[in-house]
Amino acid sequence: MELPEPVTRRIDQARTRYPAEEPRAAVIEALHAAQDELGWLDQPTLDAVADYLGLEPIKVYEAATFYDMFNREPVGRHHVRVCTNISCWLCDSDAVTDRLRERLGIDFGETTSDGRFTLTEVECLGACGGAPVIWIGRSYYENATPERVEEILDGLE
Amino acid sequence: MPSYPDDYELVTLAGAFEEEPHTLQAYLDRGGYTAVAKVLEGGMARDEVIAEVKASGLRGRGGAGFPTGLKWSFMPPAEGGQPQYLACNADEAEPGTFKDRDIMRYNPHQLVEGMIIGGYAIGATVGYIYIRGEFWEPYVRVQRAIDEAYAAGYLGRDLFDSGVDFDLHIHRGAGAYIAGEETAMLESIEGKKALPRFKPPFPANYGIFGRPTTVNNVETLASVPPIINRGGQWFLELGTPKSGGTKIFSVSGHVAWPGNYEVPMGTPFAELLELAGGVRDGNRLKAVIPGGPSVPMVPAETILETRLDYEALGEAGTMLGAGSVIVMDETTCIVRAVERLAKFFFHESCGQCTPCREGSGWLHRVIHRIENGAGRLEDLDTLLHVGSRIEGHTICAFGEAEVAPVASSIEHFREEYEAHIHGKGCPMAASGRVSRRVAEAG
Ligand code: FES
Numbered sequence: 001m002e003l004p005e006p007v008t009r010r011i012d013q014a015r016t017r018y019p020a021e022e023p024r025a026a027v028i029e030a031l032h033a034a035q036d037e038l039g040w041l042d043q044p045t046l047d048a049v050a051d052y053l054g055l056e057p058i059k060v061y062e063a064a065t066f067y068d069m070f071n072r073e074p075v076g077r078h079h080v081r082v083c084t085n086i087s088c089w090l091c092d093s094d095a096v097t098d099r100l101r102e103r104l105g106i107d108f109g110e111t112t113s114d115g116r117f118t119l120t121e122v123e124c125l126g127a128c129g130g131a132p133v134i135w136i137g138r139s140y141y142e143n144a145t146p147e148r149v150e151e152i153l154d155g156l157e
Numbered sequence: 158m159p160s161y162p163d164d165y166e167l168v169t170l171a172g173a174f175e176e177e178p179h180t181l182q183a184y185l186d187r188g189g190y191t192a193v194a195k196v197l198e199g200g201m202a203r204d205e206v207i208a209e210v211k212a213s214g215l216r217g218r219g220g221a222g223f224p225t226g227l228k229w230s231f232m233p234p235a236e237g238g239q240p241q242y243l244a245c246n247a248d249e250a251e252p253g254t255f256k257d258r259d260i261m262r263y264n265p266h267q268l269v270e271g272m273i274i275g276g277y278a279i280g281a282t283v284g285y286i287y288i289r290g291e292f293w294e295p296y297v298r299v300q301r302a303i304d305e306a307y308a309a310g311y312l313g314r315d316l317f318d319s320g321v322d323f324d325l326h327i328h329r330g331a332g333a334y335i336a337g338e339e340t341a342m343l344e345s346i347e348g349k350k351a352l353p354r355f356k357p358p359f360p361a362n363y364g365i366f367g368r369p370t371t372v373n374n375v376e377t378l379a380s381v382p383p384i385i386n387r388g389g390q391w392f393l394e395l396g397t398p399k400s401g402g403t404k405i406f407s408v409s410g411h412v413a414w415p416g417n418y419e420v421p422m423g424t425p426f427a428e429l430l431e432l433a434g435g436v437r438d439g440n441r442l443k444a445v446i447p448g449g450p451s452v453p454m455v456p457a458e459t460i461l462e463t464r465l466d467y468e469a470l471g472e473a474g475t476m477l478g479a480g481s482v483i484v485m486d487e488t489t490c491i492v493r494a495v496e497r498l499a500k501f502f503f504h505e506s507c508g509q510c511t512p513c514r515e516g517s518g519w520l521h522r523v524i525h526r527i528e529n530g531a532g533r534l535e536d537l538d539t540l541l542h543v544g545s546r547i548e549g550h551t552i553c554a555f556g557e558a559e560v561a562p563v564a565s566s567i568e569h570f571r572e573e574y575e576a577h578i579h580g581k582g583c584p585m586a587a588s589g590r591v592s593r594r595v596a597e598a599g
Pocket residue numbers: 083084085086087088089123124125126127128131132133252253254
């Protein structure tokens with residue numbers, strides 16, 4: 001497979017930040033670029049990234065499987081990730097996750113049958129002053145409550 | 158926004174509460190880029206910069222607390238043509254920590270300026286800021302600051318006609334707590350799995366791409382420009398003789414106003430708690446984790462008598478860590494809190510060292526069964542024994558970190574564990590949930 005042009009453009013840009021003889025350093029940014037464009041990282045995509053960077057595929061597989069942000073399976077149009085770590089838990093993230101599960105009718109790690117939402121439990125998002133925190137796309141929603149959950153989900157396409 | 162007493166001096170959060178504080182113009186209006194001018198235009202020697210930072214008493218703000226000037230002095234002199242690196246650790250992922258996020262969102266140019274000065278001091282011509290992948294807004298703000306700095310001639314070639322070069326790039330992470338460990342970060346910048354390296358060799362000798370590298374935290378580097386401008390002595394005197402300067406404490410959990418509070422080192426904990434509005438709903442304080450879950454928790458009566466600096470917290474049996482103050486009130490089930498932390502460490506263990514990979518799972522499973530009514534009295538000894546087999550037996554400090562909440566909670570709240578075991582379940586709440594607000598629950 002060929003990587004789409006927006007992906008190769010970002011990979012080319014990333015390459016300029018590292019010495020020319022270190023293409024592997026651009027792997028993480030390359031995977032971000034591919035996932036932003038394609039939604040998740042299937043095997044042909046990983047191979048195409050390896051090919052484009054001139055790396056053995058295993059080097060790309062390693063990064064793709066080690067880092068939590070990379071989806072190795074399809075996800076819904078909106079990937080709803082909710083922090084349940086200590087500060088969020090102390091501020092009742094349980095109520096937030098209960099409402100999310102109820103409203104979406106799915107558990108952590110599942111996707112709604114219409115393919116709109118995937119729900120994932122995540123570790124600390126580094127925004128604990130606004131606990132509990134929900135992360136969707138590129139946005140953090142802080143001070144989440146069950147009521148806010150309804151508003152946030154209503155606001156998504 | 159916190160209201161500070163008038164005599165508080167904000168160093169790294171300076172200007173953070175103004176309108177549009179992140180732009181170049183706003184930073185210049187606050188006196189930005191005068192410190193790097195003083196260094197490069199004013200012809201300060203590398204050693205002079207390092208001496209000033211040593212005099213400031215600045216210690217690593219990411220958790221380890223290593224003296225910054227001393228760390229810088231470990232870098233070898235740059236050899237002709239071969240790059241050396243300065244890496245900024247912005248992988249803020251220690252639960253309860255959210256200070257670097259605010260520096261990057263509200264004062265990114267001070268970080269950039271600190272990196273130029275730091276790079277010069279250690280002979281590095283390239284810098285990387287390693288920002289955790291989840292952070293989008295901070296990434297955008299820092300990238301914009303870098304672009305503005307290039308356009309204004311603060312980054313690139315021959316800065317201030319001094320012959321000094323410095324290039325600065327962002328390297329985004331992709332979700333891995335362990336990437337915040339300094340040598341794991343080096344691996345991650347190289348595009349590999351973030352597995353901590355054996356030391357020695359230390360990064361100052363063998364860092365990114367095998368070249369000499371220094372890794373500093375965001376808050377550490379952002380402290381540098383004011384130190385250069387106003388002198389190491391000024392910074393030192395803001396804090397205590399052994400813990401210089403101010404420090405941002407990220408206060409979260411059961412307080413009225415969670416948030417970042419930059420206060421002088423040595424500030425009494427009680428004062429910080431007051432700034433944060435006190436314990437929510439007038440509840441009683443139960444326990445505090447003062448530096449993120451990697452440090453031991455302490456009961457209310459101890460922390461209320463303690464000052465917030467490296468030495469005082471050490472004497473109180475804990476550590477300052479990253480200044481991540483997690484406050485737990487009387488409604489908190491300590492066992493449940495520790496169960497959640499154990500789950501976190503189990504999830505984030507990189508798996509390289511057997512004691513940590515296996516031990517983190519054991520700790521979690523045993524605490525889980527205690528919380529859920531299947532605990533046995535000998536479980537407490539089992540937990541402590543497993544902990545003793547992990548600590549000191551791993552490549553990096555993650556081993557000590559995962560044991561800290563377990564061992565400290567058993568030390569201070571043993572009776573609560575025993576109540577779970579005897580009562581075959583969590584006595585705190587029949588619902589199995591700690592109520593967010595006592596008032597609402599009633
Ligand atoms: S604990 Fe949830 S954002 Fe930090």
